Amino acid sequence: MTLADLAHPRQDYSYGFLDAFARRELRRRILKAIAIPGYQVPYASRELPIARGWGTGGLQATLSVVGPQDVVKVIDQGADDSVNAANLRRFIARMTGVETTTDTTKATIIQSRHRIPEERMDKGQLLVLQVPDPEPLRHVQPDSSQAREMHADADYAQMWLSLYEQLVRFGRFMQGASYPVIVNGRYLMSPSPIPRWDTPALHQSAHLTILSAGREKRLYAVPPYTDVRPIEFSDVFFQVEDQAGRVCTLTGAGQKYMDELPQPSGESRFRISDTGYVEKLLKMAQGESTKIGPTYYDDAGQFWMPGVIK
Amino acid sequence: MRPCPHTHMHILNVHEFSKTFTIHAINREVPAFTNVSFHLQPGELLVARGANGVGKSSLLRCLYRTYLPSAGHAIYQAQQGTVDLARAAEVDIALLRRNEIGYVSQFLRPRPRVSAIELVMEPLLLAGVPADDARMRAGDWLSRLGLKAAIWPAYPSTFSGGEQQKINLARALIAPRRLLLLDEPNAALDPGARAALRERLSVLKSEGVAMIGVFHHIEDVRDLVDSEVKIANSQ
Amino acid sequence: MLRPYGIRYDMTPTYFDPPRLTADRPLLTAWGLRKTYGRVTAVSGVDLEVYPGETLGIVGESGSGKSTVLRMLNLEEPANAGDYRLNLAAYAGENLLGLDRYRRRELRVTQIGIVYQQPHMGLRMRVSSGGNVAERLIMAGERSFATLRTAARDSLAESEFPLDRLDDPPRLLSGGMQQRVQLAKAIAMRPALLLLDEPTTGLDVSIQALVLDTLLRLRRERRIATVVVSHDLGVIRTLADRVLVMRGGQVVEHGLADQVLDDPQHPYTQQLVHAKL
Numbered sequence: 080m081t082l083a084d085l086a087h088p089r090q091d092y093s094y095g096f097l098d099a100f101a102r103r104e105l106r107r108r109i110l111k112a113i114a115i116p117g118y119q120v121p122y123a124s125r126e127l128p129i130a131r132g133w134g135t136g137g138l139q140a141t142l143s144v145v146g147p148q149d150v151v152k153v154i155d156q157g158a159d160d161s162v163n164a165a166n167l168r169r170f171i172a173r174m175t176g177v178e179t180t181t182d183t184t185k186a187t188i189i190q191s192r193h194r195i196p197e198e199r200m201d202k203g204q205l206l207v208l209q210v211p212d213p214e215p216l217r218h219v220q221p222d223s224s225q226a227r228e229m230h231a232d233a234d235y236a237q238m239w240l241s242l243y244e245q246l247v248r249f250g251r252f253m254q255g256a257s258y259p260v261i262v263n264g265r266y267l268m269s270p271s272p273i274p275r276w277d278t279p280a281l282h283q284s285a286h287l288t289i290l291s292a293g294r295e296k297r298l299y300a301v302p303p304y305t306d307v308r309p310i311e312f313s314d315v316f317f318q319v320e321d322q323a324g325r326v327c328t329l330t331g332a333g334q335k336y337m338d339e340l341p342q343p344s345g346e347s348r349f350r351i352s353d354t355g356y357v358e359k360l361l362k363m364a365q366g367e368s369t370k371i372g373p374t375y376y377d378d379a380g381q382f383w384m385p386g387v388i389k
Numbered sequence: 390m391r392p393c394p395h396t397h398m399h400i401l402n403v404h405e406f407s408k409t410f411t412i413h414a415i416n417r418e419v420p421a422f423t424n425v426s427f428h429l430q431p432g433e434l435l436v437a438r439g440a441n442g443v444g445k446s447s448l449l450r451c452l453y454r455t456y457l458p459s460a461g462h463a464i465y466q467a468q469q470g471t472v473d474l475a476r477a478a479e480v481d482i483a484l485l486r487r488n489e490i491g492y493v494s495q496f497l498r499p500r501p502r503v504s505a506i507e508l509v510m511e512p513l514l515l516a517g518v519p520a521d522d523a524r525m526r527a528g529d530w531l532s533r534l535g536l537k538a539a540i541w542p543a544y545p546s547t548f549s550g551g552e553q554q555k556i557n558l559a560r561a562l563i564a565p566r567r568l569l570l571l572d573e574p575n576a577a578l579d580p581g582a583r584a585a586l587r588e589r590l591s592v593l594k595s596e597g598v599a600m601i602g603v604f605h606h607i608e609d610v611r612d613l614v615d616s617e618v619k620i621a622n623s624q
Numbered sequence: 625m626l627r628p629y630g631i632r633y634d635m636t637p638t639y640f641d642p643p644r645l646t647a648d649r650p651l652l653t654a655w656g657l658r659k660t661y662g663r664v665t666a667v668s669g670v671d672l673e674v675y676p677g678e679t680l681g682i683v684g685e686s687g688s689g690k691s692t693v694l695r696m697l698n699l700e701e702p703a704n705a706g707d708y709r710l711n712l713a714a715y716a717g718e719n720l721l722g723l724d725r726y727r728r729r730e731l732r733v734t735q736i737g738i739v740y741q742q743p744h745m746g747l748r749m750r751v752s753s754g755g756n757v758a759e760r761l762i763m764a765g766e767r768s769f770a771t772l773r774t775a776a777r778d779s780l781a782e783s784e785f786p787l788d789r790l791d792d793p794p795r796l797l798s799g800g801m802q803q804r805v806q807l808a809k810a811i812a813m814r815p816a817l818l819l820l821d822e823p824t825t826g827l828d829v830s831i832q833a834l835v836l837d838t839l840l841r842l843r844r845e846r847r848i849a850t851v852v853v854s855h856d857l858g859v860i861r862t863l864a865d866r867v868l869v870m871r872g873g874q875v876v877e878h879g880l881a882d883q884v885l886d887d888p889q890h891p892y893t894q895q896l897v898h899a900k901l
Contacts, residue, residue: 234729236759236762236763237759239762240751240755240758240762243762243772244752244755247752247754247755247791312767312768312772314768314769314770411889413891413895414891414894454883455880455887456886457883457887457889467645469645470644471644473641476641477640477641478641478642478644478646479640479865479866479878480643480646480675480678480866481641481643481646483865483880484645484646485645500833500836502833502834502837503837514844515844
């Protein structure tokens, strides 16, 4: 018997890369964020082997909650195979040994940048959104301490004032991605730069969403079955991006969120942005067996939960 | 003169009323009038007389509280109660000025960009008269005083002294009053306007309006005058 | 409110009777207002009352504390001491200086309008004029775009703002127009109290006259209790029914506007009135 037999096998890193103290701190912050839906909880953003601004917030949230039984999916702008998503996925897998997938319905944790999958997430699933700027009041109140006071007072009049200005100047709401929402009737929240198309998916969702900004050191959450309402007027409503007339060149499907591919001719072609979903559609077209979950929008472009989009 | 025992008959009872100006810069006291007493009944026109330079206008101003009286009392029977004009609360004086006591001075204080007819309408509007009605009555007044309709919409700052005074008269006399303080109302008027004024004062008198006046042309109103009070100061 | 009527200011020799004819109770009652900045006392024991429909003027030189009083009345400047009440059902019997921040904001939005000398203090210079006015209603909870638009238009029309410039931001407007936008914003919620801080100072004389005329018309039509602060005695004579004269953080004289200007009692007021060109 040697000393090496008695000792634990050597490990270079803690499970999930973060040390136990960091994990505990993050989990506590996440619990607080869930307890106060939409409220930005500060946390000590740790150094990671990737640069700040490349998904470190989302990565820390994922690493702090992930366990050996989890199945992880990582997407970037809807794509599982982009460099950034692939790097993050490989890192998570290496540090935790979890299984990875591109199938939304099979994943227990989905870390995402800029998109929510087209297939409806279900209860028990966790969506981790990477957030570049957590502060929805930034462009109306650059002073962050004053912005915090406005959150404390639920004083969001300036947001409606900016909607008023957009209608006066442009005749419509100009905000595209990260369209501000009110969570649980209380806090104004930036849903990370997801397109307006994805915003209704947060409302009364069965899954938990954690939004985490590594550079800004803030995280917040939308617990399951919580009201998430985009800001709008009582007579001029929030609208999602119109996908009518766009057909996916890979699958022939429509009424999903499309990436626009400009052509040399000056025309545009479209492709469904959610590659995991495209993959399934293609499999099905080739007669392979696959199970496609219910989607947020049906083939007529109707959102699944009535009354959410007016 | 002692205060009259039948004060209920009187709308105004002035007792040992005095005014002295204190000019701090030169450390001087300048008396305007001293120990003035009189009383006034509804429909009575009382004329204040005295040498040039005694405080005849000052008396009127003290009653209107543009000047603060130094001593004495001026008991006024208002519709809602009795007050001493010498020491009534400022809000009460403001109320009386809106509703009961009018001051007709020699000088108009024109306001830039406010037309002649608007200036005349203003007291009626303040009293809650609808604008159309107020405009009609103001026009009626201005024409009776001989001001041509063509200049009603003009700004009075460019008008002659006589024209300005007509506007001021119309402004002061247009709203119903119970006590009128007339401070040389006819000083700069042409004969036609003076006649119109005399006519108007006579009507007001018959309607029971009490008036105290200082007149430049006393002959205009001599037959309307009921009583006189002599003003002197102790200098 | 255990307080004798008619605080006797040291230099005013006359005691006045309590109001006997006026049935109204004062809309605004404040006494003992006090404000210090470190060792400097800006306002030291100011009392004032404003009746419904009445305009109270406060005159004094720069540094007399008059603008500080106005900011305290607007609850934007915390007072060190004092009692400030508005005779409104929702705030009955409450010293407004003790309101928590939520109710303070609510009071300021719904019951108090203010026009500052500097337009940028009251306006968002890059937001459209209509938007500046609409913001007041948004703050009060209005969420219908059509209603906001109509209310902004109506309020601007009332302050005689040219409606073809409704969507222009104040930074593109002249000084007189900017004051009209401030005024429209101030009256948009039909407040009980209007505060004017040197509303026409810095404007050309003819523009000043137009703005004053609008203020007079609004005063007549709306019967809003108003406090106007100015060092310009002409403005005070035009707008105010009653006047307080402030010096060194204290009221040295009070009276009807024409009385204070034509028969000033206090040496300082005499100097102030006669210093007028």
